[in-house]
Amino acid sequence: MRSGAPAGRVRATASLPYQRSVLPNGLRVVTQPMPTARSVAVGLFVGVGSRSEDEAHAGLSHLLEHLVFKGTRRYPEPGGLSEAVEGCGGGVNAATDRELTIYTARVPSEAAARALEVVADLVLSPLLRRSDLIAEKPVIVDEIRMYVDSPGDHVFSLFDELLFGAHPLGREIAGTPRSVRRARHDTVVDHWQRWYRPSNLVLTAAGSIRHDDVVKASEGWFEARVPESVPVHLPPALEQPRPAPAGSVRLAFRRLSQGNLCIGMPGVARDDPDRWALDLLGAVLGDGMSSRLFVELRERRSLSYDVSTFGATYADCGTFGVHAGFDPEQAPALIAAIMEQLERVAQEPVSSAELDRARAYTRGRLELRMEETGAVASWLGTGESLLPRILTVDEVIERLQAVTVDDLLRVARTYVRPDLARLAVLGPFRSRLRFERMLQA
Numbered sequence: 001m002r003s004g005a006p007a008g009r010v011r012a013t014a015s016l017p018y019q020r021s022v023l024p025n026g027l028r029v030v031t032q033p034m035p036t037a038r039s040v041a042v043g044l045f046v047g048v049g050s051r052s053e054d055e056a057h058a059g060l061s062h063l064l065e066h067l068v069f070k071g072t073r074r075y076p077e078p079g080g081l082s083e084a085v086e087g088c089g090g091g092v093n094a095a096t097d098r099e100l101t102i103y104t105a106r107v108p109s110e111a112a113a114r115a116l117e118v119v120a121d122l123v124l125s126p127l128l129r130r131s132d133l134i135a136e137k138p139v140i141v142d143e144i145r146m147y148v149d150s151p152g153d154h155v156f157s158l159f160d161e162l163l164f165g166a167h168p169l170g171r172e173i174a175g176t177p178r179s180v181r182r183a184r185h186d187t188v189v190d191h192w193q194r195w196y197r198p199s200n201l202v203l204t205a206a207g208s209i210r211h212d213d214v215v216k217a218s219e220g221w222f223e224a225r226v227p228e229s230v231p232v233h234l235p236p237a238l239e240q241p242r243p244a245p246a247g248s249v250r251l252a253f254r255r256l257s258q259g260n261l262c263i264g265m266p267g268v269a270r271d272d273p274d275r276w277a278l279d280l281l282g283a284v285l286g287d288g289m290s291s292r293l294f295v296e297l298r299e300r301r302s303l304s305y306d307v308s309t310f311g312a313t314y315a316d317c318g319t320f321g322v323h324a325g326f327d328p329e330q331a332p333a334l335i336a337a338i339m340e341q342l343e344r345v346a347q348e349p350v351s352s353a354e355l356d357r358a359r360a361y362t363r364g365r366l367e368l369r370m371e372e373t374g375a376v377a378s379w380l381g382t383g384e385s386l387l388p389r390i391l392t393v394d395e396v397i398e399r400l401q402a403v404t405v406d407d408l409l410r411v412a413r414t415y416v417r418p419d420l421a422r423l424a425v426l427g428p429f430r431s432r433l434r435f436e437r438m439l440q441a
Contacts, residue, residue, distance in 0.1 A: 017392060018380055019211040025222055026199030030380045030390065031211040034373060039090075040112040040207035041373035044119040045381040046101040047202075048195040050173040051314070055166070059140070059175015060191050062096040063133075063183055065103075066140055069094070070132035073125035074117070078132075085111075085118055092118055096173055098314060100385055106374050109208040116205070116217045123196055124221055130185045141177045151260045151426050152325060154252075156310070159262035159424035162250035163319060167241040198222055202384045206376035241317055243422075247439055250424040251432040259328045259427030262310070263338050263439075264321020265420040270313035270386060276399040277411040278320060282309040283358035284350055284408070285341060285416075286322055290357065292341055293322060303327075303334045315386070320415060328428050335438045339418045346412040349405050359400050366393060 018032040053060050075081035085092040090107030092115075103122050105115035147153050157172050164170030174180070198221075205214045243266045268275050286293040286309035297303045307324040322342075326334045350358075369375045370393055383390035423439050 018390065020384070020390075021211070021215050023198070023215070023219060026197075027218060027221070028202045028384055029204075029211075029215050029218055030202065030384050031205045031209060031214050032376050032380060033209065033211070034207050034376065037207040037373050038109055039106055039373050040109055040115060040205060040209045041104065041106040041377040042112070042115040042119050043202075043204045043377040043381045044103045044123050045202040045204070045385045046103075046123065046196055047099070047200040047385055048101055048191075049097045049099045050171065050175075051098045051168045052195075053168060053171075053175075055171070056179070057183070057187060057191075058168075058171050058179040059173070060183060060187065061101050061195075062174045063136070063140060063180060064188055064191055065094045065096045065101050066136050067128060067132055067188060068103075068122045068126035070136060071127040071129060072121040073127065074121045076127060081118055081121065085114065088114055090115060092122075094122070098169060098173065098312075100382070102378075102381065104374065104377070112205070112207075112209050112213075113217065116214065119203075120218070120221050123201070126192065128185075128189055128192060133183070133185050133188060137180055137183070140174060140180050144172065144174050144177055144180070147172070147174070151254065151256060151258065152306070152323075155260040155262050155323065155424055155426045158250050158252055158426060159264055159321065159422070160319070162248055162422055162424050163243050163264065163266065164241045165244060167239060169241055169314065169317070202381050204377045204380040204384070206380065207373035243317075246420045246422065247436065248422045249432050249435045249439060250422075251429060251435060252424075252426045253430055254426055254428065256427050257328075258325050259331060259425060259429065260323070260325050261331075261335070261426070262321050262323050262424045263335070263342075263421050264310070264319055264424075265415060265422060267311055267318030267320035267415060268313060269316050269318055271388065272313075272318075274407075274411050274414070275313060275318070276396075277403045277407040278311065278415060280355065280358045280362060280400065280403050281345065281350075281408055281412055281416065282311055282320065283362050284354055285309050285345060287358075288361050290361075292345075293338070296341060297324070297334065297337050301333070301337060303330050303337055307338075321421075331425075331429070331435075332438055335423070335435075336441065339421070339439075339441075342416055342418045342421065346409075346417045350408045352405060355403070355405055355408065359403070362400060363397055366396065 018030055021029045049061050070078050088111040092105040094103045103119045105118050107115045161170045203218055293307045297307050304324045304326045310323050311320045322338050
């Protein structure tokens with residue numbers, strides 16, 4: 001601890017690009033200076049998401065994320081908070097994920113204090129009025145319908161539902177129209193009190209800003225907060241998902257001129273050492289215009305306009321797969337071609353040149369993204385919230401650099417074999433049996 005630092009503050013070593021403090025109330029503050037930046041990005045990360053909800057309260061985290069924008073102590077009128085940020089040339093936003101809820105603001109450097117003020121007001125001082133809850137429910141129902149009406153988005157929800165079933169990871173993050181309509185005001189308030197506590201929050205800032213200024217601004221955030229009426233509860237233990245059997249098919253009929261599918265399988269947890277090899281395997285197969293799937297399915301065989309790999313990592317599990325949009329008449333040829341590429345990568349070692357290309361591509365995208373203040377603030381918050389510690393970009397590059405051709409083959413045979421595949425399909429199809437046969441061919 002640096003001499004003269006306030007009690008409870010922990011400072012990072014000089015070798016790290018970021019600084020980290022833990023306030024006496026448990027709030028973690030992580031910042032990274034970017035001296036040449038002309039902006040500041042601020043994020044406040046809450047350690048709760050849709051995975052923490054039971055079926056009766058599906059979508060509660062997302063509903064609360066919406067509701068706080070309807071009015072706060074400092075900005076009681078809808079739109080007032082957004083106007084305060086946009087009026088200084090910035091923007092404010094929020095997002096709910098499986099294991100996090102995130103509030104962000106990005107502003108010109110001179111408005112950094114405004115960004116901190118706004119995210120704090122959203123998270124710590126929402127009014128949570130009953131009338132606002134009633135007014136916001138139809139908006140969220142419309143948002144759910146919008147995703148359902150977008151086949152390229154909805155097919156991923158179908159795949160999650162297929163793979164994870166009734167587990168929270170298999171449900172839509174925003175819930176269902178029914179669960180949203182049935183949400184009660186006292187349940188929403190209880191959710192805020194239970195999870196939006198300093199020990200469950202991470203504050204990040206990146207750009208032209210000083211760490212001590214961020215710490216000083218946040219030290220008094222909880223002084224005026226009314227004590228919670230609910231007791232402190234430890235978060236429930238994560239329920240281990242039981243993936244659907246390999247070969248399972250989820251078919252959703254829709255009268256469309258294009259089909260969409262996800263062929264995928266269970267992946268790895270976010271702290272699994274194999275995640276780096278699986279990331280590179282995804283780049284080899286379907287990330288970028290020089291990837292195998294793009295060249296073979298689009299450029300050579302004209303089977304799909306949009307084809308790519310996808311993946312997600314959670315605390316104890318993950319997903320990996322291939323998404324494609326396609327002409328419904330081409331379904332048999334497309335699925336056969338995807339399975340052929342999965343079989344090939346699980347049987348034949350990737351060439352050193354192809355591994356080098358995938359590594360350079362993955363590294364380059366990371367380094368280019370990390371020139372943006374918003375991406376850096378997100379990196380810090382996600383790492384502090386979900387990982388044992390924040391990894392630096394250099395550490396990630398070292399892990400990618402350490403992946404060998406043998407690692408790719410081993411990981412492909414463990415996770416990406418065709419016989420492990422599950423299939424979700426959305427489009428003008430009625431016979432699930434037909435697709436089950438395609439998957440097994």
